[in-house]
Amino acid sequence: MDPMLQAFYGLVEPITFLTLLLSVIIGLIIGAIPGLSVNIAVALAVPLTIFMPTSQALVTLIGLYGAGVFGGSISAILLNAPGTPASAATIFDGFPLANQGLATKALRIALVASVFGAVFSIIVLMLLAPQLANFALRFGPIEIASLLFFTFLIIGVLSGGSMLKGLLSASIGMVLAMVGSDPMLGTPRFTFGSISLMDGLTYVPLLVGLFALAEIIDEGTRGFSRLKQKIDLRREDTKANHVSLVDLRHISFPMLRASSIGSSIGILPGIGATIASFIAYADVKRSSRDTSKFGKGDIRGVAASESANNAVVGATFVPTLALGIPGDAVTAILLGALILQGVTPGPLIFVNSPDIVYTIYFALLASTLLMAVFGYFAVRPLSKTLHIPKVYLMPCVALICVAGSYVARNNIIDVYVMLGAGVLGFVFNRTAVPVAPLLITFIITPPFEQALRQALTRSEGSFIPFLTNPVSLTLLVAAVLLLALSFRRERRERHSTPSKNKRGIDK
Amino acid sequence: MDKARLLGACFFVASILFLLVLVPQIDANRASGVSGLSFYSVGPSALPYFSGALVLLFSFAVMVSPETVKQTSLDEEDSEITDVAEQSASTWRGGLFAVLMFIYSMSMFTLGFQLASIAFLAVVFAIYRPGSWKIALAVTLLVPFSVDLLLREAFRIPLPSGILF
Numbered sequence: 001m002d003p004m005l006q007a008f009y010g011l012v013e014p015i016t017f018l019t020l021l022l023s024v025i026i027g028l029i030i031g032a033i034p035g036l037s038v039n040i041a042v043a044l045a046v047p048l049t050i051f052m053p054t055s056q057a058l059v060t061l062i063g064l065y066g067a068g069v070f071g072g073s074i075s076a077i078l079l080n081a082p083g084t085p086a087s088a089a090t091i092f093d094g095f096p097l098a099n100q101g102l103a104t105k106a107l108r109i110a111l112v113a114s115v116f117g118a119v120f121s122i123i124v125l126m127l128l129a130p131q132l133a134n135f136a137l138r139f140g141p142i143e144i145a146s147l148l149f150f151t152f153l154i155i156g157v158l159s160g161g162s163m164l165k166g167l168l169s170a171s172i173g174m175v176l177a178m179v180g181s182d183p184m185l186g187t188p189r190f191t192f193g194s195i196s197l198m199d200g201l202t203y204v205p206l207l208v209g210l211f212a213l214a215e216i217i218d219e220g221t222r223g224f225s226r227l228k229q230k231i232d233l234r235r236e237d238t239k240a241n242h243v244s245l246v247d248l249r250h251i252s253f254p255m256l257r258a259s260s261i262g263s264s265i266g267i268l269p270g271i272g273a274t275i276a277s278f279i280a281y282a283d284v285k286r287s288s289r290d291t292s293k294f295g296k297g298d299i300r301g302v303a304a305s306e307s308a309n310n311a312v313v314g315a316t317f318v319p320t321l322a323l324g325i326p327g328d329a330v331t332a333i334l335l336g337a338l339i340l341q342g343v344t345p346g347p348l349i350f351v352n353s354p355d356i357v358y359t360i361y362f363a364l365l366a367s368t369l370l371m372a373v374f375g376y377f378a379v380r381p382l383s384k385t386l387h388i389p390k391v392y393l394m395p396c397v398a399l400i401c402v403a404g405s406y407v408a409r410n411n412i413i414d415v416y417v418m419l420g421a422g423v424l425g426f427v428f429n430r431t432a433v434p435v436a437p438l439l440i441t442f443i444i445t446p447p448f449e450q451a452l453r454q455a456l457t458r459s460e461g462s463f464i465p466f467l468t469n470p471v472s473l474t475l476l477v478a479a480v481l482l483l484a485l486s487f488r489r490e491r492r493e494r495h496s497t498p499s500k501n502k503r504g505i506d507k
Numbered sequence: 508m509d510k511a512r513l514l515g516a517c518f519f520v521a522s523i524l525f526l527l528v529l530v531p532q533i534d535a536n537r538a539s540g541v542s543g544l545s546f547y548s549v550g551p552s553a554l555p556y557f558s559g560a561l562v563l564l565f566s567f568a569v570m571v572s573p574e575t576v577k578q579t580s581l582d583e584e585d586s587e588i589t590d591v592a593e594q595s596a597s598t599w600r601g602g603l604f605a606v607l608m609f610i611y612s613m614s615m616f617t618l619g620f621q622l623a624s625i626a627f628l629a630v631v632f633a634i635y636r637p638g639s640w641k642i643a644l645a646v647t648l649l650v651p652f653s654v655d656l657l658l659r660e661a662f663r664i665p666l667p668s669g670i671l672f
Contacts, residue, residue, distance in 0.1 A: 048662065051662045051663075051664065162569075162572075164565055164568045164569050164572055165511070165569060167561075167565045168515070168518065168562065168565035168566055168568075168569055171558060171561035171562040171564075171565050172518070172562060174554075174558035174561065175525065175555070175558045175559060175562055177558075178554060178555045178558060182533075182551035184549075184551070185551055187533060187551040188533075189533050189551060189552075189555060190529060190533075190555075213608070216604070217601045217604055217605050218601065220600050220601045220603070220604035220605075220635075221597040221598055221600050221601035222597060222600075223597075223600055223635060224635055389637070389638060391632075391635050391636075391637045391638070392637060392642060392643065392646050395627070395628055395631040395632070395635075395646075396628075396646060396650045398604075398608060398627075398631075399624050399627065399628070399650060399651065399654060400654060402608070402611065402612055402615070402624075403620065403654050403658060403666060406615075406666065406667075407658060407662075407664045407666070410664075410665075412612070412615075412616065415612045415615075416612065419605070419608055419609055419612060422605065422608070423605055426601065426605070427514065430510060431510045431511045431514045432511065433511070433514065445554075445558075449554045452549070452554070453549040453553070453554075456549045457549055461549070
């Protein structure tokens with residue numbers, strides 16, 4: 001059967017479609033609750049997907065991802081606290097709109113923009129990924145090793161506020177990936193005589209700990225405090241909250257610009273939706289003639305932020321599918337889930353498992369459509385999820401973290417790995433060290449080591465082929481430029497901050 | 508010393524131990540295991556040395572970077588306006604939760620998933636004081652049972668039953 005039809009039939013199977021429906025609803029709810037991010041939702045779902053067929057596993061994770069990013073805007077608009085970091089820029093205009101009695105309108109604008117951004121990025125994915133994969137099929141060990149090391153640098157440099165902290169996080173991810181049997185000779189490394197560690201640190205407990213448990217411990221430090229809902233949707237004027245054609249025309253150009261920015265950022269590994277939404281917001285503000293309403297309740301601000309963060313979703317799959325390099329933390333989790341299913345992402349996926357690629361396309365499209373339907377009709381019920389007190393929710397999520405880590409291999413070691421990763425993630429959050437580079441590097445290190453060792457074995461230990469290969473040479477120049485630019489930017493910021501601080505104190 | 512510099516110092520020391528103590532053991536294992544390769548091969552300790560050196564380099568940079576020095580001065584300014592006692596109390600609450608999680612995981616094999624989970628939730632609610640004790644009781648009893656039922660029945664994955672039962 002044609003792989004496209006096979007993927008379509010797989011998706012419309014009642015059990016798969018029901019799973020997608022459920023995951024979209026759960027994604028919307030989890031995204032809406034501040035403190036429970038998309039990363040947590042997807043991380044907690046991975047242990048369950050191990051026991052599902054591939055198409056069902058994919059729709060679960062993709063449904064949670066797409067819907068969760070939009071869900072974050074609900075609390076951003078109604079609570080002035082983003083449900084997910086990606087919705088932080090939505091607050092600037094979303095909350096002022098809600099204060100003017102236009103919360104439903106702001107939520108609907110966010111929904112329209114999210115759907116636009118998501119569909120835009122899926123088209124980008126469909127057009128770009130096969131071309132990139134086709135090009136990458138020509139890659140040998142030298143090109144693969146160079147590309148993966150370039151990824152290590154780019155995620156380290158661009159994923160956080162500080163280049164050094166990002167690179168430290170990525171290096172720690174590389175060290176953690178060293179645990180287990182050496183991939184070429186089978187020599188045990190850092191297993192301390194434990195048979196359970198021969199397969200390496202299992203990916204599921206690591207990500208559950210880094211994302212979910214770290215956040216729960218962080219909430220624990222605040223005593224699982226509760227945010228009060230400030231806006232009551234029942235008292236709103238229905239007519240004023242209607243989204244008109246004039247409104248849609250008003251936001252169409254900002255949405256297009258923001259979606260292009262979101263998709264471009266999504267293709268680059270490690271940057272993610274949060275930065276995309278801030279850049280898009282700044283861009284739409286800069287490009288508008290009338291900027292007086294921005295920050296006071298301008299629908300263009302909401303539209304730009306939401307289009308950009310949802311446009312990242314599909315675009316992050318471009319490097320994930322075509323090169324096997326995760327675009328952000330969530331696609332790193334998805335990539336790991338695919339490997340657990342026995343599917344190896346990378347250029348060969350388009351040749352060996354095209355049905356999986358089509359399943360991802362269809363799942364992204366279907367989850368966007370379902371998100372549009374549920375998001376439109378269920379704005380009020382969704383706003384009620386904000387009433388759930390964290391003191392009941394977070395300990396239950398902690399319980400699921402333990403169960404989820406254990407079921408991956410029925411091994412208590414995995415629970416301890418999850419606890420260790422949780423504490424590490426908490427320490428990272430407290431010291432502003434980004435967690436995503438650690439996870440992404442943890443995933444790309446095994447293929448990097450394999451490619452590097454193959455290349456060096458072939459050249460008998462010489463690095464000369466790396467300096468004569470056009471792809472690795474281009475990447476080397478790009479890496480040097482990237483490091484130099486980041487170093488310059490940080491230096492400039494360092495010099496400008498003391499004067500800013502002084503001004504702040506003088507005030 | 509501010510938090511980021513302290514973290515840098517910890518990883519700096521850890522990476523030295525990693526490079527001097529743990530990585531050389533790989534070659535010792537290799538010597539007793541695979542031998543007699545007749546072709547050139549990059550050893551299994553090459554990447555551990557490389558990654559350890561990267562951690563050493565970047566942790567040192569984080570430890571001494573001017574950015575973190577600047578952070579210290581900002582922290583000092585902040586400390587004048589924030590309640591120090593409250594900050595240490597909040598960190599203590601997070602640490603307590605992590606310890607409770609560890610005890611819960613350890614007790615899972617003895618008590619079984621359901622009983623250990625009920626005990627964990629009861630202790631957490633006793634410490635963190637929920638708004639309604641009725642809801643807390645319902646959550647304590649229903650959530651462990653539901654998670655166990657879902658995994659056991661829907662996914663056929665048994666969680667530990669406990670050696671006492």
